[in-house]
Amino acid sequence: MQQDTTAETPRAEIDRTKGATRAWLSGRWTVEHAGAVEREMAELASAAEGEQRVIVDLSDISRLDTLGAWVLDRTRHEFGQNGIAADFVGARSEHHILLNEVAYRGFQPEPAKRRHQLVDVFADTGETIVLAGKDFARGVSFLGEIVTALLRVILMPSRFRFAALVNQLDQIAFRGVPIIVLISFLVGCIVAQQGIFQLQRFGAQTFVVNLVGILILRELGVLLTSIMVAGRSGSAFTAEIGSMKMREEIDALRVMGLDPVEVLIVPRVLALVIGLPILAFLSAMAALTGGALVAWIYGDIPPDAFLARLKATIAMNTFLVGLIKAPFMALVIGVISSIEGVAVEGSAESLGHHVTSAVVKSIFMVIVLDGFFAVFFAAVKY
Amino acid sequence: MKNDHQTDEPGDQEVVIRVRDLEVGFGERLVMKKLDLDVYRGEILGFVGPSGQGKSVLTRAVLGLIPKRSGTIEVFGQDVDKLSTERRRGIEQRWGVLFQQGALFSALTVRQNVQVPMREYLKLSDRLLDELAMLKIEMVGLKPDAADKLPSELSGGMIKRASLARALSLDPEILFLDEPTSGLDPIGAGEFDELIATLQRTLGLTVFMVTHDLDSLYTVCNRIAALGDGRIIAQGPMDRMLASDDPWVRSYFHGKRARAATAARH
Incomplete structure (x- = not known):
């Protein structure tokens, strides 16, 4: 069974009527289409801006992997933060398991250590000298x-x-x-x-x-x-x-x-x-x-x-x-x-x-x- | 605990790896003699055999790391010998490998290790790249602070987990595991088995696992294949293996250690 990976790019069809935004997702929400996955969801997010309610239908998704699930769940999380009631409906059972498994959580990026450059120079010099001294002692x-x-x-x-x-x-x-x-x-x-x-x-x-x-x-x-x-x-x-x-x-x-x-x-x-x-x-x-x-x-x-x-x-x-x-x-x-x-x-x-x-x-x-x-x-x- | 993962097709399951008449040898010695093997989609196949009989050789031959003398290997229905480099690379993106020693790149942190295949093959935003790496690292049960450690700072179990995270980074369809639980303590090994079963269920993976661990064979494998004298001497679910007449298979599954593992299960 040969599956063509280029077919079925992920799509989100968006329809805005009667105070709610509805989106139908289809295609393969997988790593091969990572760019499209991110793009489609960003589009949905901007379309839903200012709305009260978003309904996202997942039933036509043909394949979902951790990347797709992560981006979907991240979007759901962001809707929640912006006070938009979001419903993700129609997920197939195996997709449901995956969505639960990856459940979005924020990863705090490491705060980069910032020191003054001059301090760095002194610290490095000191370290080098101490190390050289230790080297000598070790040699003896x-x-x-x-x-x-x-x-x-x-x-x-x-x-x-x-x-x-x-x-x-x-x-x-x-x-x-x-x-x-x-x-x-x-x-x-x-x-x-x-x-x-x-x-x-x-x-x-x-x-x-x-x-x-x-x-x-x-x-x-x-x-x-x-x-x-x-x-x-x-x-x-x-x-x-x-x-x-x-x-x-x-x-x-x-x-x-x-x-x-x-x-x-x-x-x-x-x-x-x-x-x-x-x-x-x-x-x-x-x-x-x-x-x-x-x-x-x-x-x-x-x-x-x-x-x-x-x-x-x-x-x-x-x-x-x-x-x-x-x-x-x-x-x-x-x-x-x-x-x-x-x-x-x-x-x-x-x-x-x-x-x-x-x-x-x-x-x-x-x-x-x-x-x-x-x-x-x-x-x-x- | 069995995983009764069914494919969409009724009857015959889809074969993702089909090996036919495989011959592999080094110098005078023939390690694989006309070996046939099928791996079905969605199963966890446990691969056993005496040490030095070429379990790893078969894995490496399928992965294309060792040249074969004759025979065919089909992956996803495509003969790997007849593929263009590009299509072959396409297949390589659809499998992940956990090497016995982990094979993490020693100059990179765990997070960077996981990101290597993603950076190479996918066009992702930096944010998603970081998030996905952290997701995989958490999925395999590592603490977030392990992400920025170098492989030399990790324990054996953590190396296996980090290496699994890297193997999973492109969401592969087939996962090759070379002795995944060797060198782990029984609790760690049990957790690792559990992890593989969970991942298999949620991601719908096909798992090809070379192992000596009877507990793994009992708990996570749907099917077992035994290698002996360059051929598959027995294959099937556990009860079929227990009923096999082959002397090596008998002593393997009915030995003292096997009885202990069985007893622990009842």
């Missing part, structure tokens, strides 16, 4: 938890999850090598090229080796690696731990008497602390290779000359400055992304939100930390 306490768990593991080495550590090292370090090496190589090329172009003006293009060597070993290698790892592995941590939190896996671990920090977070943070220096070293080597290649092509500095000059300009400390920073960067990334992971709540939206904020906060903190290190090393003249 979480670091404490990780260290305690680490100490427990050191005291009882049998509890250490070696397989998990190896697995994480594979994920973080080994699988990260190609992309980090590639990016570092390219950045090394770019730095060398720009350096050569600028230094050529002073006829000092051989100094590009100093520039590239010191910049990459002290700063760029470790910074690039940390940012890449924060994006690659930090987000993965948060997503993994967060989705485990969502599905109550963390609670399951806890009720089995296992410490989630020890089981999930210690291997990850440890893998980061081991993996990031290795990656930073590889990154520095790749960037130096890129720099040497560009110096050869653009600056006519052959590789043996590049190496000889590099050896003369950098000392062990240049190399170590970069590498010392790496484990600290790793710790910052690990702690931030673990905290964000544990903070995930029920919804998928919350997961997405926390993954984003893990990456943003990690990268921000890595750069801030690098700044502190620069100040520190300058102060101790290392």
Whole structure:
């Protein structure tokens, strides 16, 4: 039985005689014809204005649904408010049930909260500052938890999850090598090229080796690696731990008497602390290779000359400055992304939100930390 | 309590969903083997079967979420394979689905969730849009203050109700319910059954309900179909199911839990 939904648009035929308005409703008073339903009833309402009595005949309505019933009952209610006696007659039994079911009641729209804009600015600023403070406190306490768990593991080495550590090292370090090496190589090329172009003006293009060597070993290698790892592995941590939190896996671990920090977070943070220096070293080597290649092509500095000059300009400390920073960067990334992971709540939206904020906060903190290190090393003249 | 909802036609009732020779498979495994099923207008069909036998697969195949290998599915007398996109969308507006986990959009409040299909398909004034959303929310037994909550702030029972409100937002003719009472406490489940029966009566819905809940089967379903080995192994009203010879159907309806449910009824 095929019913054509476009036929039978709702209609209200209005007749005004002898002090009463009579209306005959017909057609399908349903959602498909929502616009017409509203229009017809508005017409009836305006026609009945100032009348004493309205009689609405529903017997020809072929189909009624909640929308139709709601609009009908709303109109009846409005008639009542305007002091018009309204009779709705002839409703079929099933339509009658529906009319009773939806019985009109006013829904008060929520009063919109209005505050002064200036107050809002202050309130938001205050909230942000308090939240940042709480974040910091949470970070420190979480670091404490990780260290305690680490100490427990050191005291009882049998509890250490070696397989998990190896697995994480594979994920973080080994699988990260190609992309980090590639990016570092390219950045090394770019730095060398720009350096050569600028230094050529002073006829000092051989100094590009100093520039590239010191910049990459002290700063760029470790910074690039940390940012890449924060994006690659930090987000993965948060997503993994967060989705485990969502599905109550963390609670399951806890009720089995296992410490989630020890089981999930210690291997990850440890893998980061081991993996990031290795990656930073590889990154520095790749960037130096890129720099040497560009110096050869653009600056006519052959590789043996590049190496000889590099050896003369950098000392062990240049190399170590970069590498010392790496484990600290790793710790910052690990702690931030673990905290964000544990903070995930029920919804998928919350997961997405926390993954984003893990990456943003990690990268921000890595750069801030690098700044502190620069100040520190300058102060101790290392 | 039975719903003796009759259609206008005497004799044979109108078939709203007709499935014939349906075959659905994943890889090597054939889940539906030449399955036939009719759903009549105005009935509440309870669909039972052992776990992992593809009850949800059948629902999803009818809804067009899983491709079928062969067979035909007719909804409102129209073969869904032969429809233009536009006509297919027309059919989709005439059914509502309650997914097992609710499937509420997590970024939207309950009210916005209910309004999604309305905004998409209907041209309504803002006032009517809000009123209708609130009406549906109240109809499914949620308090008005739930309207502005996010799904993550709701309990399991409230999620089911909110999701039902969304399924009802376009006043559908067919309602698909995938385990509507799973995860609800017995009182909540009973209320939910009651709600579905009331809605079915007032709105004249056809309800296709996948369920494991014997109480639901007893209280609200007019007809029950049992799935086994990719086919319908038994179908009919409760007394027919009780009289069935099929071993699975027998153990399902005569097991300890079934006896308890029966006893509670007398």
